[in-house]
Amino acid sequence: MTDLNQALPNRKIRIRKTGVWPGVFFYLGGxxxxxxxxxxxxxxxxxxxxxxxxxxxxxxxxxxxxxxxxxxxxxxxxxxxxxxxxxxxxxxxxxxxxxxxxxxxxxxxxxxxxxxxxxxxxxxxxxxxxxxxxxxxxxxxxxxxxIAAAGTGLFAGGAKSDRSRRLARRESTLDLREVKVAQINPVLGGKYVQFQYGADRKGKPLLALSRFGGKEEPYWLDGQRGMALAALPEGASVPVLLDAELKRLDASPPEIATIAERLKGMMAGA
Structure with missing residues (x-):
């Protein structure tokens, strides 16, 4: 199995953009x-x-x-x-x-x-x-x-969202992994990409949403637009879906070029 983390530089990296809605929207809905x-x-x-x-x-x-x-x-x-x-x-x-x-x-x-x-x-x-x-x-x-349970669930979702954003925006050791894209839904000014990042104790898929701009795409790891690249920050439970140009990573242009080249080589040899 390919270790995608070998593509990263040997340092802690912050994620600039998570694609996750701030928790306040969940709280308002709740x-x-x-x-x-x-x-x-x-x-x-x-x-x-x-x-x-x-x-x-x-x-x-x-x-x-x-x-x-x-x-x-x-x-x-x-x-x-x-x-x-x-x-x-x-x-x-x-x-x-x-x-x-x-x-x-x-x-x-x-x-x-x-x-x-x-x-x-x-x-x-x-x-x-x-x-x-x-x-x-x-x-x-x-x-x-x-209805009250659904509202309480939104509060929990908001707390989870804020935690994911907070952990992603601090420098930490990232864990690159493959995730399965479930569906892509266009919205005004962009798209929402739903992806599966694991399963719960009952085997039910764990799903998350990531917002992309109109011209942005996930970093596809296969030619069928089924598997994409995500990064799990240290201490987080939900990974962040990365974009095709890796601009969500807080890395210099030379580092991003190196990461992309290494990933390309890994995928070619897989």
Missing amino acids: LMLLAVAGFIGVWQAPGVVNDWLVASDPVAVPDATITDGECHARRVVFVDCSAHVAYEIEGKSVEHDIDLMFVNFHTGDYEVDVVRSASQPNRAALSLGLDMLWNRTLVDSALVLG
Whole structure:
């Protein structure tokens, strides 16, 4: 197996450009997802808790009125419903705005009644909300936890990105290695190159993204544009994908020319 590190000069080298987004973009995305999770929780949790309390001692309210009742299907299976209900208890008028969200493949209208709590008559719910109570509890919990987990994952990704950038930009002993390019996606002003740099304990590929300018290309180690050259800084876990002209390395032009010549000779003899 060819030792690509023999192409490097005998000194520590800094990487000028990593092609990795600063962590702040991940943090902003994480904050947005956590805000969405919080919004869903604030929007749905009070109604779910209320309906569990009503479900513990339900009483039908046959003389209640329901106005502005409507349901909308989102992405086929997500249904959100809203309605305004009003009824009287001992001569006092009680009104509630009710919002529900659940998963259902039902098409068409829903028939609903108003149900209140026997012990707390001011608490009211729709019969549809009680019928879908477990559904709503699981769906709302899954949405909040799933979106919050994704937001937390972005924070972790931002920390990992900042660490990779920090380690790459200090002088260290680099470890050159081959990585497999998975795909190249054009973006405004350049391209994103996704590459596999290893596998986790379960054998799942470890993937990373590197941004290149419009005229930049990875340093290809084969003629099929499948294997590229990357450099792993000392102490880092994610390598930096190098460019075809090796300008990402903080080396002098004569050193870069020597590195390129050595790599060319290694690839020819491989």
